[in-house]
Amino acid sequence: MRASFVFSEVVNGLRRNVTMTIAMILTTAISLGLLGGGLLVIRLIDRMQDTYQDQVEVVVFMTDDVSANDSTCTRQPCAGIRSELEQTPGVESVSYESRQEAFTHFNKLFESQPQLREVVRPEALPASLRLKLDDPARFAAIKQEFSGRTGVDSVVDQAQYLEDLFGVLNGVRNATFAIALIQALAALMLISNTIQLSAFNRRTETGIMRLVGATRWYTQLPFLLEAVVSGLVGAVLAIGGLLVSKALFIDKVMAPVMGTGVIPRIGYADIFYVSPILLLVAGSISAITGYLTLRLYVRL
Amino acid sequence: MIRFEHVSKSYKTSTRPALEDVSVSVDKGEFVFLIGPSGSGKSTFLRLLLREEVPSRGRVIVADWNVAKLPRRRVPRLRQRVGCVFQDFRLLTNKTVAENVAFALEVIGKPRHTIRKVVPEVLQLVGLDGKADRMPSELSGGEQQRVAIARAFVNRPLVLMCDEPTGNLDPDTSQDIMLLLERINRTGTTVVMATHDHSIVDSMRRRVVELSLGRVIRDDARGVYGVGR
Known part of the structure; x- marks a missing residue:
């Protein structure tokens, strides 16, 4: 050819x-x-x-009262909830993020957006207990058990946002x-x-x-x-x-x-x-x- | 070289067969006129030779190939052995004389050095040396038909099939074309020519096969166009 x-x-x-x-x-x-x-x-x-995948957590947001008065989660009701969560099956670890830590984290996350940082005050951010789960399917049970408890504002699965x-x-x-x-x-x-x-x-x-x-x-x-x-x-x-x-x-x-x-x-x-x-x-x-x-x- | 054995060909669109029980044998090196009125089956006869059509019944043998049984991929081989010349020349108007002739070799994959050698030779044979670089529009009808003949002959076919090659030409030019076809025939190439031109048939006194309504009604070894003319 x-x-x-x-x-x-x-x-x-x-x-x-x-x-x-x-x-x-x-x-x-x-x-x-x-x-x-x-x-x-x-x-x-x-x-x-x-x-x-490795970063998503279940977050138990605390009420304004807890967020304002308990920066280390050593008082009731926060301490009780924390220890209960630690003993709940399917929960791998629990950590506490205080209002101040949440604010610091927020500032770091939105470092490139000064306008947003100026608007948001620490009071707007709740303290939270952050859980890593062995078994993500346990979220529903945890939510049912802890929602509405004194000191708990809401229970959120970050995976849902994703x-x-x-x-x-x-x-x-x-x-x-x-x-x-x-x-x-x-x-x-x-x-x-x-x-x-x-x-x-x-x-x-x-x-x-x-x-x-x-x-x-x-x-x-x-x-x-x-x-x-x-x-x-x-x-x-x-x-x-x-x-x-x-x-x-x-x-x-x-x-x-x-x-x-x-x-x-x-x-x-x-x-x-x-x-x-x-x-x-x-x-x-x-x-x-x-x-x-x-x-x-x-x-x- | 060519054998039609009880060949019939019917088209779906027609009630009458285009060819009916045609048996004709043409030897190597023969010159045969195929004559008959329009619709007598001449074109079908030529189309069967080229495997443009396959017979409805019977066998068509060309150079030992049973044309109807030839697998599709072998058809080009058959066509390389059968050159065709038509009334309307069918030249490529955007190519020169030499390019038109070379085209027939290019498309069958011949090497360039072969093309460079044989194209001038065949142009000389058909009397067109010196006109290699002309465009077809710059040539007379007779010259254009010579280009078409050169293109059909350049690959040295076993059979040259001509469908009314002088149909568009004046009598003198037609005579020149016939002389050229005779010269090609003398090289051993079988020539089958369908024509209505009785003066040519009468003057050449070659074999004449006459078709009428799809049947062979006459096959004379040295015939004329019309019996008793």
Whole structure:
């Protein structure tokens, strides 16, 4: 097989159909960009799960009265609750965070947001008993037993907050995947259409090729490569789009949230991690679409 | 070289078969005119040779290949051995004369040095040396048909199949094309030519196979276009 011949046919084909080619590339790029966005969200969720898994605690918030008057949890009712909690099955450890410690912790957490630090006074933060559980399933029983007790304001499972956050992120991921899928359908139809148009434009060439005994592969390969090249160009544009969105959008708009460390940063490494996936998806999907179109709709 | 054994061909869209019980044998190096009115089955005969169609009944043998039984992937091999020339030339208008001829070799994967060697040779054979860099639009009808013949012959086929090659040409140019086809025939290439041009058939006195309504009604070794003309 003569590579130079096939290459020149591909270039000619793309050039002759330039508007359709551009439409095909742009649609593919948008679809892949959204797919890449969805993949980045998955990476974000994974990383958050890793980060928070060991840190989540069940927190027993104390009433204002306890928070104000018992900074070491040595008086009743705090001391009694603490010792009861320590003897409760499924509880691995119990530690006390006083109002002052909570305030210090808060200041450290929101170091990058001085406005927030100025507004919040220590009185707004309750003291708490923080539990690590051997068995997270014990939360419901603990909550039932200790809610409403004198000195206890509320019992909260931090894992629940994370579940809510993951729920939002999963929603974002699903939405991007859904739009990516619709775009992908449009891209597939455009690829199929472009190949049919390209085959129609070159029917004299392909007719001659068939008559002089060119193999089916030789006749079809330029069309297939046209689809694959467009797909890959689309993938490269999508990767470029992700890099630009990171620099101009994610880094700037999301800085306050990501700066606190609540949500981990999306780095360039993450984009480079999803790039080969996008290239692979683009190459294989456009090749398969091209092949099926040639088999089903084009007589070569 | 070519054998039709009781070949019939029916199309779904037609009630009458395009060919019916046709048996014809053509030897290597023969020159055969295929004549008959429109709709007599000439084109179907040629399409069967190229495996553009398969017979509904009977066998078509070309160069020892049973054409209908040929696996799909072997069809290109058959077509490399059967060159085709058409009334409408079918040249690529965006390629030069030499590129048009080279195209037939490029697409079957011939190496570049072979192409560089054989294209000028075949252009000389068809009388187009010196016009290699012309575009088809700069050539006369006769010259364009010469390019088409060069393209069909450049891979040295066993059979040259011509479908009304002089249909678009004036009588003098037609004579020149026939001389060229005779010259190619003398190299040992079998030529099968479908035509309506009785003056050519009459003047050449070669084998004539006449089809009518899909049947062979005449097969003369040195025939003319119409009996008693």
